[in-house]
Amino acid sequence: MNFKNGPSEPPDSRPAPSGGEPVPPAIDARHLTVVRGPRTVLRALDFTVPRGQITGLLGPSGCGKSTLMRAIVGTQDKVTGTLDVLGRPAGHSSLRTRIGYVTQAPSVYDDLTVRQNLDYFAAILDPGRAATDRRHENVTRAISDVDLTTHADALAGNLSGGQRNRVSLAVALLGTPELLVLDEPTVGLDPVLRRDLWQLFDDIAASRGATLLVSSHVMDEAERCHRLLLMRDGEILADDTPAALRERTHSDTVETAFLHLVDEAAEAARAKETTR
Amino acid sequence: MTTSAPAAPTGALNLSRTTATAARVLRQLRHDPRTIALMILIPCVMLFLLRYVFDGSPRTFDNIGASLLGIFPLITMFLVTSIATLRERTSGTLERLLAMPLGKGDLIAGYALAFGTLAIIQSALATGLAVWALDLDVTGSPWLLLLVALLDALLGTALGLFVSAFASSEFQAVQFMPAVIFPQLLLCGLFTPRDAMHPALEAVSDVLPMSYAVDGMNEVLHHTDMTTTFVRDVLIVGGCALLVLGLGAATLRRRTQ
Numbered sequence: 001m002n003f004k005n006g007p008s009e010p011p012d013s014r015p016a017p018s019g020g021e022p023v024p025p026a027i028d029a030r031h032l033t034v035v036r037g038p039r040t041v042l043r044a045l046d047f048t049v050p051r052g053q054i055t056g057l058l059g060p061s062g063c064g065k066s067t068l069m070r071a072i073v074g075t076q077d078k079v080t081g082t083l084d085v086l087g088r089p090a091g092h093s094s095l096r097t098r099i100g101y102v103t104q105a106p107s108v109y110d111d112l113t114v115r116q117n118l119d120y121f122a123a124i125l126d127p128g129r130a131a132t133d134r135r136h137e138n139v140t141r142a143i144s145d146v147d148l149t150t151h152a153d154a155l156a157g158n159l160s161g162g163q164r165n166r167v168s169l170a171v172a173l174l175g176t177p178e179l180l181v182l183d184e185p186t187v188g189l190d191p192v193l194r195r196d197l198w199q200l201f202d203d204i205a206a207s208r209g210a211t212l213l214v215s216s217h218v219m220d221e222a223e224r225c226h227r228l229l230l231m232r233d234g235e236i237l238a239d240d241t242p243a244a245l246r247e248r249t250h251s252d253t254v255e256t257a258f259l260h261l262v263d264e265a266a267e268a269a270r271a272k273e274t275t276r
Numbered sequence: 277m278t279t280s281a282p283a284a285p286t287g288a289l290n291l292s293r294t295t296a297t298a299a300r301v302l303r304q305l306r307h308d309p310r311t312i313a314l315m316i317l318i319p320c321v322m323l324f325l326l327r328y329v330f331d332g333s334p335r336t337f338d339n340i341g342a343s344l345l346g347i348f349p350l351i352t353m354f355l356v357t358s359i360a361t362l363r364e365r366t367s368g369t370l371e372r373l374l375a376m377p378l379g380k381g382d383l384i385a386g387y388a389l390a391f392g393t394l395a396i397i398q399s400a401l402a403t404g405l406a407v408w409a410l411d412l413d414v415t416g417s418p419w420l421l422l423l424v425a426l427l428d429a430l431l432g433t434a435l436g437l438f439v440s441a442f443a444s445s446e447f448q449a450v451q452f453m454p455a456v457i458f459p460q461l462l463l464c465g466l467f468t469p470r471d472a473m474h475p476a477l478e479a480v481s482d483v484l485p486m487s488y489a490v491d492g493m494n495e496v497l498h499h500t501d502m503t504t505t506f507v508r509d510v511l512i513v514g515g516c517a518l519l520v521l522g523l524g525a526a527t528l529r530r531r532t533q
Contacts, residue, residue: 073375075530090533096377107368120303123296124378140375155307158479203314 024087026051026179026211031081038128038157041067043234044081049213049227054205056114056225057215058258064234065215066104072213090091097125100109101173103169104183106164107171114148114167115139117156118174125175134147142170145200149192162189169197173204178205186221198224219255230258237261285325289381297378297386300332301360315356315394319348319402335383338413341406342417342497343406345421346489349395349429351457357391357436357451365440374530383524388433395429396422416496420506424492426511431485434520442528460486485516 001113018020027049034042041064048053057065071083072075074091086098108117143152147165151159156167165194182201186194198221204210205226211227222228223242229236230245238245238261242254251257305312323341330337364370371385403421406412414421439456443449463473464480470481481487492509499506 075371075375075531077529077533079531093377096375101375102373103368103371105368107372109300109304109369110306112300116300116303120296121372121376122467124373124376127290127292127296129292143400197341212328 008108008218009059010164022110024084025049025050026086027213028084029081030083032068032071032083033080034064034071034082036067041234042071045236047229047236049211049229051211052209053226054201054212054214054220054224055227055229057213057229057231058217058219058222058254059231060239063231065231066183068231069101069183069213069215073099073181075101097175097216098176098178100177100180102165102169102172102182104187106156106161106168108156108164108167109154110164113151113153113155113172114143117167118170121171122174136217138176140271142173146170147196147229155199162193163202164265165189166193166197176208176210178210179213180210180214181211186216186218193222214276219253219258222254222258228254230261232262232265236263237265277322288383290379293378294381294385294389297383298389298393301387301390304360305390305394309354312394315352316398316401318346319352319398320405322348323410326385327406328507329431334411334413338497339494340402340466341410341412342414342421342493343464343490344398345403345406345463346428346493347461347466349399349425349431349487350432350435350486351453353391353395353432353448354428354436355453356394357387357433357438358440358443358452359446360451361387361437362443362446362449363439366444370528371532374528380525383528384437384521387437388521391433392426392430395433395521397424400428414496415498415500416502420496420502421493422506424489424496424510425511428486428489429518431489431513431517431520434524435518435525438520438527441524457486460484463487464490466490475509485513488512488516499514 021127026046029045029047029049032042032045033040045178057068058066067076071079072085072090074085074095077088085092085095088095088228096174105241109120111119118139119135120209122139126135126138143149146169148163148166148170151163156164159167165185165188169182172182186197201212201214202224214221216222225242226237227241228245237258240248245257245261246255247255248253249260322342326341328342330340361370364373374380399422403418403425406417407414407421427485433455439452440449443452463470463477463484464486465481470478470487473481488509492506492513495503495506495509
């Protein structure tokens with residue numbers, strides 16, 4: 001393994017639980033297709049996302065990253081093919097406490113403080129008077145995870161864009177989810193914060209054993225993932241580790257590897273066109 | 277590290293999730309004191325105005341004032357709810373909530389509970405002002421006026437929730453007010469007794485819930501005890517509110533395009 005400033009060693013073979021029964025992958029898609037209006041946004045995708053690792057979902061904007069994420073968390077309509085998440089069909093009601101999801105635009109209440117936002121979502125995830133202490137603990141931890149402790153009592157609407165993004169992320173961290181689906185979580189953040197967040201993601205994968213699916217169109221973030229799914233025009237161009245991708249395309253960075261793959265795909269398409 | 281929370285049931289209605297939602301909605305409002313002040317004061321100011329507009333004919337004030345006590349909560353709650361839920365839809369918080377173990381019923385009941393509480397305050401103040409300060413002459417019990425006002429508020433909440441599904445911006449949402457409320461206002465018997473209208477319009481007014489809201493108010497105004505007409509009116513308004521709340525729940529989709 002030769003990760004340049006890469007992530008900590010991923011758990012390669014999933015340790016099977018004591019029973020010896022194989023653990024299903026975090027996400028298992030077979031012939032996954034999504035149609036939005038007249039457009040086919042995702043075309044017959046086949047891929048799996050292993051557990052306990054950070055998988056990066058990369059591609060230019062408009063390539064279907066967000067739609068794929070919405071399909072995985074079960075909020076996307078008109079999904080065909082099979083899509084299993086944590087061993088259940090996507091959107092199954094039992095998955096709702098097991099998945100944390102952060103949309104691209106921060107989805108928090110602007111007219112509540114950071115803590116009030118988290119208190120509310122925590123009460124939805126873990127309701128009841130008996131859980132008050134546990135909720136308080138979870139909320140405090142989530143706020144410090146995203147480094148907003150000093151802003152806990154500020155109205156979300158008064159925070160900067162990057163700070164509101166982090167409030168939205170904190171909500172997803174609340175219930176100790178097994179799968180975190182993060183849609184462009186580092187957009188608009190300064191380099192220091194971006195580094196801190198990626199450290200947090202590493203930590204969540206390593207110490208909490210959670211699976212992360214993180215989308216981005218910033219290619220240098222790709223180097224920090226254990227695996228990459230490269231997408232373009234609703235199709236998956238590559239599904240591999242960053243190192244293997246670089247090696248396969250004889251590139252130094254994932255960015256050039258991606259460009260190489262895009263050119264390759266375009267050429268293949270052109271070749272098909274001329275033979276027709 | 278905390279252990280993962282026991283999976284709470286996501287079935288029909290969960291009391292703590294409902295009250296958490298209601299508390300959240302009220303907390304949002306508390307950060308917006310101007311809205312609260314407007315909601316509570318405007319009906320009182322209007323009643324005050326009306327009292328002195330009809331200074332020479334207290335009978336007219338009795339009729340219109342009682343009707344308005346039912347109409348105000350309906351309109352305010354309609355507006356507030358349609359905007360609040362539209363915001364919830366456009367800000368992405370609705371999508372997030374529905375990806376969480378929150379029942380649609382919890383969300384709707386939470387909104388109804390929060391705005392119902394506000395409606396009680398609003399109606400109590402307006403009714404109190406009308407009856408004690410402005411000499412609104414009610415034959416029946418003011419409590420019954422309050423009951424009808426509360427049901428009207430619930431109906432307004434339900435209608436607002438429902439139409440917010442068809443509005444894609446705040447501009448559209450406020451335009452639904454004239455579209456949904458004004459025809460009812462014209463046909464509810466506030467301006468002319470309903471049986472004096474063109475028969476076709478009278479038939480239309482027979483199926484509009486606001487007609488029964490105003491009718492219920494007038495029953496309290498003219499009769500000392502609960503008449504069967506009053507009971508019918510209350511049941512119709514309450515039933516309509518529940519029906520529309522159900523329709524509103526159907527517009528909340530976990531999966532969207």
